[in-house]
Amino acid sequence: MMTIYDIAREAGVAASTVSRVVNGKPGVKEETRRRILALLEKYHYSPDVAARGLVKQSTRMVGILIEDIRVSHHIESAFVIEQELTKRGYCSIIMGAGAEEEKKLESIRLVEQRRVEGVALIGSMFSGEAVQRGIESYLSGIPVVLVNAYMELPNVSGVVIDEEKGVESCMELLHGRGRKRIAFVTDQETPSNRRKLEGYRRKCREYGLNPEPLIYRVGERSVEEGRRMTERLLTEHPETDGILYSIDLIAAGGVRAAVDKGYKLPEKLALMGIDNSIYGEMCNPKLSTLDNRRYDSSVIAAELLRLGMEEGIRSQRRLLPCRILERETT
DNA sequence: GGTCCGCTGCTTGTCAGTGC
DNA sequence: GCACTGACAAGCAGCGGACC
Numbered sequence: 425m426m427t428i429y430d431i432a433r434e435a436g437v438a439a440s441t442v443s444r445v446v447n448g449k450p451g452v453k454e455e456t457r458r459r460i461l462a463l464l465e466k467y468h469y470s471p472d473v474a475a476r477g478l479v480k481q482s483t484r485m486v487g488i489l490i491e492d493i494r495v496s497h498h499i500e501s502a503f504v505i506e507q508e509l510t511k512r513g514y515c516s517i518i519m520g521a522g523a524e525e526e527k528k529l530e531s532i533r534l535v536e537q538r539r540v541e542g543v544a545l546i547g548s549m550f551s552g553e554a555v556q557r558g559i560e561s562y563l564s565g566i567p568v569v570l571v572n573a574y575m576e577l578p579n580v581s582g583v584v585i586d587e588e589k590g591v592e593s594c595m596e597l598l599h600g601r602g603r604k605r606i607a608f609v610t611d612q613e614t615p616s617n618r619r620k621l622e623g624y625r626r627k628c629r630e631y632g633l634n635p636e637p638l639i640y641r642v643g644e645r646s647v648e649e650g651r652r653m654t655e656r657l658l659t660e661h662p663e664t665d666g667i668l669y670s671i672d673l674i675a676a677g678g679v680r681a682a683v684d685k686g687y688k689l690p691e692k693l694a695l696m697g698i699d700n701s702i703y704g705e706m707c708n709p710k711l712s713t714l715d716n717r718r719y720d721s722s723v724i725a726a727e728l729l730r731l732g733m734e735e736g737i738r739s740q741r742r743l744l745p746c747r748i749l750e751r752e753t754t
Numbered sequence: 755g756g757t758c759c760g761c762t763g764c765t766t767g768t769c770a771g772t773g774c
Numbered sequence: 775g776c777a778c779t780g781a782c783a784a785g786c787a788g789c790g791g792a793c794c
Binding site: 427428429439440443444446447471472474475476477478479480 | 763764765766767768
C-alpha cells in the first residue's frame with residue numbers, strides 16, 4: 425500500500441506537502457498540487473484510517489451489537505442505524521452478541537477493543553446485570569444507546585417502545601370487536617415480552633378474564649412452533665375467539681394452523697401479531713399487527729448516538745408509542 | 755523474570771526556513 | 775512580507791532488546 429511518504433518521495437516534496445494536497449489545504453503551488461494529485465490518482469492512494477485516527481483522536485467507528493444476527497427485526501434495526509451513521513461519515517462494526525449474559529459481556533469487551541466511539545445495543549435483552557457491568561467496565565467513556573431498553577447510567581440513552589400500552593390497545597380492539605376469550609402466545613422470556621404480558625394481564629383483569637390458562641409459550645421463535653402451539657391452544661381451549669402473538673413470526677404459524685383447522689378469520693377467530701414484519705404481510709389472510717415502529721426507533725437511536733459522540737449529549741430516554749396496523753385477521 | 759526504553763506504523767498540525 | 779516547503783513532534787499500542 426502506498427503511503428504519504430511514497431507519494432512524497434516520488435513527487436520530490438515532503439510528506440506534509442502531500443498531506444496538504446490530500447486534505448485540500450491551501451499553501452501549495454498549483455503546479456506542485458497538480459503533480460501530487462496525478463500521483464495520488466495513479467497509485468489509487470487512500471489514507472490509512474488508523475494512522476489518521478492517531479492524530480485526530482477519532483476513529484469514526486461505532487459498534488452495533490445484536491443478540492442474534494438471524495433475527496430479522498434486529499438486523500433491520502442494525503441496518504437503519506448503520507445507514508444513518510454512514511451518512512455522517514461513521515463506519516460500523518456489527519456483531520452478534522449471543523444469548524448468554526456472559527457472551528454479551530465478552531462482546532462489549534471485544535467491541536471496546538476496536539476503539540469505537542459509540543455503541544448501539546439492539547433489543548430488550550441488553551438490559552441485564554451483565555450488560556450493565558460491561559457498560560460500566562468497558563464503555564463508561566463513550567455514549568451507548570439501547571434500542572428498546574433503558575438503563576440508569578450517565579452515558580446511556582435508550583429508545584423504549586411502549587409495547588405494554590401497545591398490547592393494551594390490541595386488547596381494546598379485540599374486546600371492542602366482541603372477543604371474550606383472548607389468548608396470548610409468547611416466545612422467549614425477554615424484558616420486551618414481559619412488558620407485553622404485563623399489558624395483556626392488566627386488560628384481562630379489567631375484562632374479568634383469568635389470563636394465566638390462556639398464556640402459551642413456544643419453545644423457539646419459528647413459524648412451525650407458532651403453528652404447533654396454536655393447534656394445541658385451540659384444542660385445549662376451543663372457545664378461544666382471539667389470539668395475540670408476541671411476534672409476527674409465530675403469528676404466521678398461528679394463521680396457518682387456524683386456516684388448516686377450518687376457522688373463518690376473523691369472523692370466528694381474530695389474530696394479531698406484534699412487530700409489523702414481512703411475515704404478517706405474507707400471510708393469507710394478511711395479519712393485523714402492532715407496529716412497533718422499528719424504523720423510527722432506529723433512526724432516533726442513531727441520532728442519539730451521534731449527538732452523544734459529537735456534542736457530548738448523553739443519557740436521554742425516549743418513549744415511542746406503537747400503533748395498530750389492521751389488515752385482514754381482525 | 756520483570757521493567758524500562760526505543761522503535762515502528764501513518765498522518766496531521768505547527769513552526770521555521772527559503773527564495774522571490 | 776508573502777507564498778511555499780520541509781522538518782519534526784505527537785498520537786497509541788505492541789513488540790523486541792537491554793538491563794537489573
